[in-house]
Amino acid sequence: MFNPRFARFKFGIISLFIGLGVRLLYLLYGCFSQCPLKKLLCSCPENVSVSVPVTDLLPTAGGESLTCKFFQELVNILMDYIFKSNERSSKILDFHHPHQLKEGLEGFSLDLPDHPEPLEQILVDCRDTLKYGVKTGHPRFFNQLSSGLDLVGLAGQWLTSTANTNMFTYEVSPVFLLMEEVLLKKMQSIVGWCEEEGDGIFCPGGAVSNLYSLLVARYDFYPEVKTKGMCALPRLALFTSEHSHYSVRKAAAVLGMGSDSVQVVPCDERYPSVPSVPHRSRCVQGLVPFYVNATAGTTVYGAFDPLTAIADVCDRHKLWLHVDAAWGGGLLMSRRHQGKLQGIERASSVTWNPHKLMGAPLQCSAILIKKRGLLQECNQLCAEYLFQSDKHYDISYDTGDKTIQCGRHVDVFKLWLMWKAKGSEGFGSQVNKCLENAEYLFKQLQRRADFKLVFESKPEHSNVCFWYLPPSLRGLPPGPDTNRRLHEVAPQIKAKMMEEGTTLIGYQPLGSNVNFFRCVFSNPATQHEDVDFLLEEIARLGSNL
Ligand code: ABU
Numbered sequence: 085m086f087n088p089r090f091a092r093f094k095f096g097i098i099s100l101f102i103g104l105g106v107r108l109l110y111l112l113y114g115c116f117s118q119c120p121l122k123k124l125l126c127s128c129p130e131n132v133s134v135s136v137p138v139t140d141l142l143p144t145a146g147g148e149s150l151t152c153k154f155f156q157e158l159v160n161i162l163m164d165y166i167f168k169s170n171e172r173s174s175k176i177l178d179f180h181h182p183h184q185l186k187e188g189l190e191g192f193s194l195d196l197p198d199h200p201e202p203l204e205q206i207l208v209d210c211r212d213t214l215k216y217g218v219k220t221g222h223p224r225f226f227n228q229l230s231s232g233l234d235l236v237g238l239a240g241q242w243l244t245s246t247a248n249t250n251m252f253t254y255e256v257s258p259v260f261l262l263m264e265e266v267l268l269k270k271m272q273s274i275v276g277w278c279e280e281e282g283d284g285i286f287c288p289g290g291a292v293s294n295l296y297s298l299l300v301a302r303y304d305f306y307p308e309v310k311t312k313g314m315c316a317l318p319r320l321a322l323f324t325s326e327h328s329h330y331s332v333r334k335a336a337a338v339l340g341m342g343s344d345s346v347q348v349v350p351c352d353e354r355y356p357s358v359p360s361v362p363h364r365s366r367c368v369q370g371l372v373p374f375y376v377n378a379t380a381g382t383t384v385y386g387a388f389d390p391l392t393a394i395a396d397v398c399d400r401h402k403l404w405l406h407v408d409a410a411w412g413g414g415l416l417m418s419r420r421h422q423g424k425l426q427g428i429e430r431a432s433s434v435t436w437n438p439h440k441l442m443g444a445p446l447q448c449s450a451i452l453i454k455k456r457g458l459l460q461e462c463n464q465l466c467a468e469y470l471f472q473s474d475k476h477y478d479i480s481y482d483t484g485d486k487t488i489q490c491g492r493h494v495d496v497f498k499l500w501l502m503w504k505a506k507g508s509e510g511f512g513s514q515v516n517k518c519l520e521n522a523e524y525l526f527k528q529l530q531r532r533a534d535f536k537l538v539f540e541s542k543p544e545h546s547n548v549c550f551w552y553l554p555p556s557l558r559g560l561p562p563g564p565d566t567n568r569r570l571h572e573v574a575p576q577i578k579a580k581m582m583e584e585g586t587t588l589i590g591y592q593p594l595g596s597n598v599n600f601f602r603c604v605f606s607n608p609a610t611q612h613e614d615v616d617f618l619l620e621e622i623a624r625l626g627s628n629l
Contacts, residue, residue, distance in 0.1 A: 134203040141203070150203075157207050165214045169221040169233055170609065172617075175585035176225050177218045185216060192216065223609040224587040224617060229383070229411050229440045232607035236505040237445040240498030251286075251492035252470055252484025254477060261481050264496045267503070271436060272452055274416050274508075276429025283459050284452040285486050286495045290410030291331030293435035293451035294377070298322065298335045299488070300433065300453055301375045301404035303462035310462065314340045321371035325349045325356035325389060326595070327382040329408060345371060351595075354387035354539065356394075375404045380425050381412025384594050384602055385539070386547030388412060391427030399430070407431040410449065412545060414441025414606075417511040421519060424544055441518060441546070441606050442511055444499045459486040518605040522546040525603055525615045534558070534623055538600050546605035549597075552577060552622050554629035571598035573629055580625040587614075587621050 132153040142151045168174040186194060192212035201209075219225065221233025249257050251264070264286060272282035287293055302309055308316045320341050324332045326348050337343045349356040356378075376398050378389040391407060398405040407428050413436030415421040416428075428434060432454050439448040453459050464485040466473075471482050484492060506514070525548045529535045538549035552573055560566045574591035581587060591601045603618065 169219040176222045177585045223614045227588040232443045234443045237498040240501035244494045254481035263500045283456045294331045295335040296451040297406040297433040318372045321373045322375040324377040328379045380409035386545030395430035406433045410437040418515040518546045521605040548603045554626045574599040577626045
C-alpha cells in the first residue's frame, strides 16, 4: 500500500545520498587535480610520437619526453585492463588453444625478431598480452585460491619493479629488508609466538615455504646432513594427511628423502585421524619419524586439521610440527575466524601465503620458523663476494644467506603497503567478506535441487564444493553408473565456460568423490550477484548434458 510518509522519507534518503555522491566526486576531482599523478601525466607532452625505436627512451639524452609518453600510454593500457577487470559484463578470458596463440592472432606474434620493433608495436604487444590472458581480478573469477587485484598492492608491485633490486644484502635493499623484518615479526606475533621467538623469510610460493620447513626440520634433528648428506642419516619418515598439499611429497623427493618417506595419514571425510600420527622413538617400517605437516585450510575442501591434537602428539614424541597455513593463514587476520587455527602457536614452522586470502599480488609467501638462527645455520655458505664479514654496517641484515636462493625478488613491499593502507582491521573485514560469500553460496546450494553439496555442513573456509546435476541425471539412483556420468559433467561445463569466458571455476575428483566443482572466494570485489550468476551460468551451460 502507498504510504506518503514513507515515500517522503525514501525520497529524502535518496536525495541525501545523491547529494553526498556529487560532493564526493567533486572532492575526488579536486584532489586529483592537485595530485602528483595528474601533474606528472599532464606534464607529459601530447605531441610526442611513440613510432620510434626503444633506443630513444632514457637513458638516451633528451629521452625524457618520450619515456614519459611511453609510460602514459602504458598506464592507459593498464587502466583499461583494470576497468575491464571490474566490469561484470566483460569477459574473463578470450580463450584460444595453444597452437592458435603460437600461430599468431590478429598481428599478435610470440616470435622474437632480429630487428627492433618501434615502441608503438611494443605497446600493442602489451595490450595484446593482456587481451589474451585471464582477468584474475574479475569478480567472477573463482578458479584459484589467489584472485582479485588489490590496487595498492599493484602500486607496490610497480614500485618494487621500478626499484629493481635484490633481497640478498642490506647494501642493495636497506629499506625492503627492514620491511621484511617488520612483516615477519608482525606475522609471527599474529601466529602467537613470543617476542624472543621467530625467524623467517619470504620465498617463492607455498610449495617452497613447505620445502623450507622440511629442510630446516631435518637440519635441526640432523645438522650433519648439511655436509655429509643423506647417507649420514637414518631413513626418515614424515607425516601428512591425504588432503594436504602435494608440495610436501615433492619436497621430500627434492630433499633426497624420497616421496616414499611420506606417510600419508588417511582422512575421515575431511579430517586426518590424529592417532595414526606416529612416535619418533618408534620406527615405521624401518623409517625414523621426525616431522608432521598439519594443514590449516586444505586446498580443495578448505578444512582445518585439528592442530591442538596434532601438536599434543608432536610434543609427546618430539616431532617437528609444521603448519601449512598457506591458504588458512589469512583467517588469523579475522577475529571472527582466527579460532579455527587454535594450536598454530605450537608449530615449529608455519607457511602463510598473503597472496591468497589476503589478496596481495602474486607472489607473496612466508615461511616462519619458531627457533631463531636455524634458517641461517642450515643454509649459510658465506659467499664472500656478497656476504663479507667486514662490512661497516650490522651484517645480520644481510639475510640472503638464510635462503636456498641467491637472487631474491622483493615480495614484501606490496604487502607492507597494503597493510599500511588497510590496517590489520581492513584485512580482517576482507577475510570476513570472503567467508560470507562462501556461506551465501552454501545457502543457495542448499535450496536448489539441480545442485548437490559435497558436504552438508557449513564451510569452514571460503571453499564450497558441489556437483551440478543436469536434468538427465536428476532422480537417478546413486551407484557406479550415475557416478561415471556425473564425473563427466564438470569438465564438460568447464570447457564451455572457458570458451564463453563469462566466469571461471575449478573442478577435481578427490578420493571417492567424482569430479566436483570447487568454488573459492578470495576476491573482495565478488558480490552475491556474482555468486548467483555463477550458479545460473553452470545451470545454463549444463542444461543439455
Ligand atoms: N596451492 C596452490 C594454489 C592452488 C589453487 O589455486 O587452487
